[in-house]
Amino acid sequence: xxxxSQHPSRVICKSGTxxxxxxxxxxxQATTMFWYRQFPKQSLMLMATSNEGSKATYEQGVEKDKFLxxxxxxxxxxxxxxxxxxxxxxxxxxxxxxxxYTGELFFGEGSRLTVL
Amino acid sequence: xxxxTQIPAALSVPEGENLVLNCSxxxxxxxxxxxxxxxPGKGLTSLLLIQxxxxxxxxxRLNASLDKSSGRSTLYIAxxxxxxxxxxxxxxxxxxxxxxxxxxxxLLVTP
Numbered sequence: 176x177x178x179x180s181q182h183p184s185r186v187i188c189k190s191g192t193x194x195x196x197x198x199x200x201x202x203x204q205a206t207t208m209f210w211y212r213q214f215p216k217q218s219l220m221l222m223a224t225s226n227e228g229s230k231a232t233y234e235q236g237v238e239k240d241k242f243l244x245x246x247x248x249x250x251x252x253x254x255x256x257x258x259x260x261x262x263x264x265x266x267x268x269x270x271x272x273x274x275x276y277t278g279e280l281f282f283g284e285g286s287r288l289t290v291l
Numbered sequence: 292x293x294x295x296t297q298i299p300a301a302l303s304v305p306e307g308e309n310l311v312l313n314c315s316x317x318x319x320x321x322x323x324x325x326x327x328x329x330x331p332g333k334g335l336t337s338l339l340l341i342q343x344x345x346x347x348x349x350x351x352r353l354n355a356s357l358d359k360s361s362g363r364s365t366l367y368i369a370x371x372x373x374x375x376x377x378x379x380x381x382x383x384x385x386x387x388x389x390x391x392x393x394x395x396x397x398l399l400v401t402p
Contacts, residue, residue, distance in 0.1 A: 181334070209389045218380070218392040219335075268334055270390075280325060280382075280390055282335040 177203045177273045181283025188259055189291055196254045196286045198269030204249035205271035210242075213266040213285075222267075225252040259290040293318045293385050297393035304371055305401050312366040312396045314381030319359045322384040326355050326366050329378045329395070338379075339366070371400045 178201040188194050198208055206227045211219040223244050224232040231244035241263075243255040256263055268285040272278045298313045314324070323342045327335040339348045339355040341364070347356040354367040368375060378397045382390035 207388065218394040219382075219390075220392075221389045224388060266332075270335075279337055279340045280384075281337060282327070284334040285332075287332065 177201075177271075177279075177281045179269065179271050179281045179283040181269055181286055183286060184284055185287045185289075187289045187291065190260055191258055193255055193257045194259055194288060196256075196267055196269075196288075198252045198254070198271070198283050200250045200271045200281075203271075203273050205252075205273075206249060208246060208252040208269055208271045209280075210244060210252075210254050211268045211270065213268060219268060222254075256288065259288070261290045264288055264290045293383070293391055295381060295383050295391050295393040297379075297381050297396050299396055300394065301397040301399075303399040303401065306371060306373060308371050308400075309367070309369050310371055310398070312368070312379050312381075312398070314364040314366070314393055316362045316364075316383045316391075318385060319362055320385065321359065322387050324355075324357055324364050325382045325384065325390065326353075326364075327380040327382060329380055331378075335380065368398075371398075373400050373402050376400050 208225040225246040246252040270282045326338045341357040352369040378395040
């Protein structure tokens with residue numbers, strides 16, 4: 176299957192700093208990527224849909240000024256957590272669909288963010 | 292609200308047993324349904340994708356079925372092995388874009 180790479184896998188930062196997470200589709204082009212957040216023992220919650228060349232679409236309750244998403248190319252989307260606080264500590268996972276609306280969705284390995 | 296429910300939340304079986312994981316969804320107007328495996332602290336590995344027009348998909352010891360009319364899908368794992376221990380997530384594609392996930396079934400296969 177297609178490969179989605181996410182980096183970094185783990186990051187620890189101080190409160191108030193910003194952290195950038197990268198998501199790359201390695202062997203296919205993805206006009207749309209998705210960012211999810213997962214709390215311990217909980218399911219994945221969609222945060223935003225990242226669209227290549229245009230603004231991201233955020234889910235209700237997700238602060239767009241706090242979670243900045245940039246999708247500058249067909250293979251790269253980035254999520255920046257700005258002015259991070261301890262409550263932002265979570266597991267962030269990106270995903271991309273290989274083609275169309277009915278294609279299989281592939282996920283990155285996830286990024287564990289810990290804000291001290 | 293388009294909800295996805297997985298039962299049971301946790302399951303422990305001895306090695307070699309066949310087992311069934313259940314997934315139910317409230318809206319039958321789906322594009323497709325996907326089953327994933329998640330190991331602790333890791334991302335998701337896609338196991339099986341069933342399109343709305345399909346009834347089942349098979350891959351090795353795994354078989355997934357889909358019954359849209361009743362809003363159900365099952366994941367059947369044959370001859371379970373300790374390496375199958377993980378959390379299994381069911382996700383429904385309603386919109387043609389992102390997936391709606393269930394909370395998962397945590398499976399433990401004991402030697």
